[in-house]
Amino acid sequence: MCDRKIPAEWEPQGFVQLTWPHCETEWYNLPYVLDCYVNVARTILRYEPLLIVCRDIEECKADMAARGFSPDGVRFVECPLNDTWARDHGAISVLDGSRKYILDFVFNGWGLKFGSDLDNQITRNIFRKGAWAPDVEYVDMRPFVLEGGSIDIDGCGTLMATSECLCSLNRNEYLSREEIERKLCQAFGLRRILWVDHGGIVGDDTDSHIDILARFCTPDTIAYTRCEDPSDPNFGPLKEMEEQLKTFRTLDGKPYKLVPLPLPDALYLEDYRLPGSYANFLIVNGAVLIPGANSPKDAVAAARLQQVFPDRKMEIINCRALLSGHGGLHCITMNYPEGY
Numbered sequence: 001m002c003d004r005k006i007p008a009e010w011e012p013q014g015f016v017q018l019t020w021p022h023c024e025t026e027w028y029n030l031p032y033v034l035d036c037y038v039n040v041a042r043t044i045l046r047y048e049p050l051l052i053v054c055r056d057i058e059e060c061k062a063d064m065a066a067r068g069f070s071p072d073g074v075r076f077v078e079c080p081l082n083d084t085w086a087r088d089h090g091a092i093s094v095l096d097g098s099r100k101y102i103l104d105f106v107f108n109g110w111g112l113k114f115g116s117d118l119d120n121q122i123t124r125n126i127f128r129k130g131a132w133a134p135d136v137e138y139v140d141m142r143p144f145v146l147e148g149g150s151i152d153i154d155g156c157g158t159l160m161a162t163s164e165c166l167c168s169l170n171r172n173e174y175l176s177r178e179e180i181e182r183k184l185c186q187a188f189g190l191r192r193i194l195w196v197d198h199g200g201i202v203g204d205d206t207d208s209h210i211d212i213l214a215r216f217c218t219p220d221t222i223a224y225t226r227c228e229d230p231s232d233p234n235f236g237p238l239k240e241m242e243e244q245l246k247t248f249r250t251l252d253g254k255p256y257k258l259v260p261l262p263l264p265d266a267l268y269l270e271d272y273r274l275p276g277s278y279a280n281f282l283i284v285n286g287a288v289l290i291p292g293a294n295s296p297k298d299a300v301a302a303a304r305l306q307q308v309f310p311d312r313k314m315e316i317i318n319c320r321a322l323l324s325g326h327g328g329l330h331c332i333t334m335n336y337p338e339g340y
Contacts, residue, residue: 004096004189008155008216009283010309012338014133015075016044016284019084019122019332020054020063026083026114028269028324036321038067040289040329041074043315047284051075053086053126077126080118082109085327087211088147089119090334091127094188100136100340102127103187105146110206111170132340144183145171149209149331151184154216156251157191159184162199165207194248199241201225201263202233203275203326211330212277213241217259217308220250225279226260234263259308261301264293269324280328281305284335287312291319291329 018041027033041064044050050073054060057076064071083089088110091102104123109116127138152160167177175183181193200208214224224245227235248256264276278301282289288309292298302314319329 004094005155005157006092006094006153006159006188007337008153008219009335010217011155013048013285013335014338014340015049015051015336016282017051017053017086017090017131017334017336018044019081019086019089020052020060021084022055022059025081026325029321032321033324034063035067036317036319037332038064038069039317040319040332042069043287043289043317044284044333045073047286049073049075051077051131053077053079053081053122053131055079055081075131077129077131079122079125079129081122082115082118083325085119085149085325085331086334087149087331088206089116089122090148091123091336092146092148092151092188093337093340094139095337096189100133100337101139102132102136102336102340103139103141105141105144107147108145108171110147111145111168113205132336136340141187147206147209148334149206149211152210152215153188154219156219157189158194158216158219158251159188159190159192160194160196160214160216160222161210162196162208162213164197164200165209168207191251196241196244198237198244199225200234200237201275201277203273205326209331212275212280212328213238214245215279215281217305218257220254221257221259221308222248223259223261223279223281223305223308225263225277227263229263232263232266238263259304261304262297264297265295267293267320267323274323275326275328276323277328278305280330282330282333282335283309283312287315289329290314290316291322292316293320294318
């Protein structure tokens, strides 16, 4: 059996990466966003170490000091950057027996939608500056385009992704779906890919990243976004996704345990609906960080995830500010395994 694998997010972690916003990143109401980043950083540090990638360390520390946050215990690495979506420009961690790798895929701004020339170089640059342990090996995966938010892993050889994203134009259009699958299986030591062919959330500009739609919580459990309002434009696509998830089987042929998470109440920036999702949670050592919307639905999502993660604390963080950038809590973070 292949020893190569991407560890599941619930396996022991070494640290989480944040990429810090600055005045030239594309954020609406930057002070509000920085408040959120500080809350996320403070919460992560209660459970595990934190690496912050930023364009200027002193500028970053000043942002923290202005919000009453001491950066004790934070590691900083300076690097030029376009934007701050660490999940998508961050490295993918792969273990192969005793060897540890980070795989650096092309990040092209979600299919050439946004500038990404600097973000595409972040992993290479911070590797050279010692962001990971000395025994972690760097692997350049160019020209293959892949964002971390577009895949979800069960740690046992199954990857879940949407066909809309991985097979979209302006990513790997020169490859067929079968060729994409073969390359991913080889790179990650996969036994199979579960292709989600339906679903989507209005306002999402990632071509349906899986991490706002459906997430592995254990090898036999999937939490997913469900819309209860038939008048909501999200209702039909998410219902079709739910029906497809019911057809999926675990490696031993059993139906998955499906845990529905409510769709957050509609939020708008001017007349643009923002893509909120409780499925965009982050698992850390000892806790699950939930992207709150300052809504009674926050507690509903937390209660359902608590049943799946009974030994972890549920931490609700108000992440409404992140929606102005069309993303959420999982999107701004990247986790790395223990020993990295």
